[in-house]
Amino acid sequence: MAAPLAGHHVAVLLGGPSSEREVSLVSGAACADALERLGAKVSRVDAHRDVAEILTRLQPDVCFNALHGAWGEDGCVQGVLETLGIPYTHCGVLASALAMDKAKAKAVLAAAGVTVPGGGLFNRFDVARDHVLPPPYVVKPNAEGSSVGVFLVMDGSNRPPQEVVDPSWTFGEEVMVEPYIPGRELAAGVRDGKGMMVTEIIPRTGFYDYEAKYGEDGSVHVCPADLPAHVTEKALQLAEQAHAALGCRGVTRSDLRYDDINDVLVLLEVNTQPGMTPTSLIPEQAAKQGVGFDELVLWITEDAYARGGAGGIASPGESSGQSARQSQR
Numbered sequence: 001m002a003a004p005l006a007g008h009h010v011a012v013l014l015g016g017p018s019s020e021r022e023v024s025l026v027s028g029a030a031c032a033d034a035l036e037r038l039g040a041k042v043s044r045v046d047a048h049r050d051v052a053e054i055l056t057r058l059q060p061d062v063c064f065n066a067l068h069g070a071w072g073e074d075g076c077v078q079g080v081l082e083t084l085g086i087p088y089t090h091c092g093v094l095a096s097a098l099a100m101d102k103a104k105a106k107a108v109l110a111a112a113g114v115t116v117p118g119g120g121l122f123n124r125f126d127v128a129r130d131h132v133l134p135p136p137y138v139v140k141p142n143a144e145g146s147s148v149g150v151f152l153v154m155d156g157s158n159r160p161p162q163e164v165v166d167p168s169w170t171f172g173e174e175v176m177v178e179p180y181i182p183g184r185e186l187a188a189g190v191r192d193g194k195g196m197m198v199t200e201i202i203p204r205t206g207f208y209d210y211e212a213k214y215g216e217d218g219s220v221h222v223c224p225a226d227l228p229a230h231v232t233e234k235a236l237q238l239a240e241q242a243h244a245a246l247g248c249r250g251v252t253r254s255d256l257r258y259d260d261i262n263d264v265l266v267l268l269e270v271n272t273q274p275g276m277t278p279t280s281l282i283p284e285q286a287a288k289q290g291v292g293f294d295e296l297v298l299w300i301t302e303d304a305y306a307r308g309g310a311g312g313i314a315s316p317g318e319s320s321g322q323s324a325r326q327s328q329r
Helices: 021-037 051-058 076-084 093-100 102-111 124-129 210-214 229-245 281-288 293-310 320-327
Strands: 009-014 041-046 062-065 120-123 137-141 151-153 174-179 184-191 194-203 219-222 251-259 264-271
Touching: 009 021, 009 051, 021 041, 021 062, 021 293, 041 051, 051 076, 062 076, 062 293, 076 093, 093 102, 093 264, 102 229, 102 264, 120 124, 124 174, 184 229, 184 281, 194 229, 194 281, 229 251, 229 264, 251 281, 281 293
Parallel strands: 009 041, 009 062
Antiparallel strands: 120 174, 137 151, 137 174, 184 194, 184 251, 194 219, 251 264
16 A cells, blocks of 8 residues: 655754754654655755745645744744745644734634633833732743743742843743633644644643653643543633634644633633644644544645645645646636
């Protein structure tokens, strides 16, 4: 039986210049290995500002975007790929830009009826000078992921986080400050607009920070989460609503907090390019549904081909751009 991607050329974008480079390298390598097992010719592209030049030379049929963080996940690379006319995985320009900007995403989600945290944007120097919200609260960059630059200020704290005014701070002049929501850390995957599963994350450090997400034994995943049925249903519903409201496509992951004392569920943010590392949540949820890692990567790639106008995997030797033009005739 022929490999499903035999004769097809896939460029995997990985690495890049963001603070989430190391995570992207792991995600990208795992996806590239899967694509090769599926029979594709794979070009691994450590994407930087010359990515358009590199892709123009490579002429891939499709790009698998495994970048994380600013530039690769915020609509910039998506715009380059749109200009080049290369089909690509995950969300488009607008959804990517909206989801990465936490303040704008919250406004859109709230308007769509999704329960989101309070708080707002504050100048980082004001945040370092005095408490802008009564503790406990969370301070985080407005446009980063993977819990990079996130600080938790608990009750009784005399000082707000000084790290936001450190000379090494590179995450913008405004930071998002939100009330801390006690309870349980949840993640709900969405594939093709439909909720996948809900996972509970129990960090070993007490806070789901970067090390808890990606460090060895940094957290325990309970998948599916042991929740009351109405909470699971509501979490999946909120994730689907958020996916649709932001105009997402492909696979996304919504992060939520569940206050089990007051039975309150709040959606924190939507990740438009979820991690595909060995500890990542979406591959784990897919596996629980009987979808192996290679099958998940294949679906994500086929989804990109279909949106490129080919209606699915193009014939070997025929670029998806050619298929798109033929489908328009």
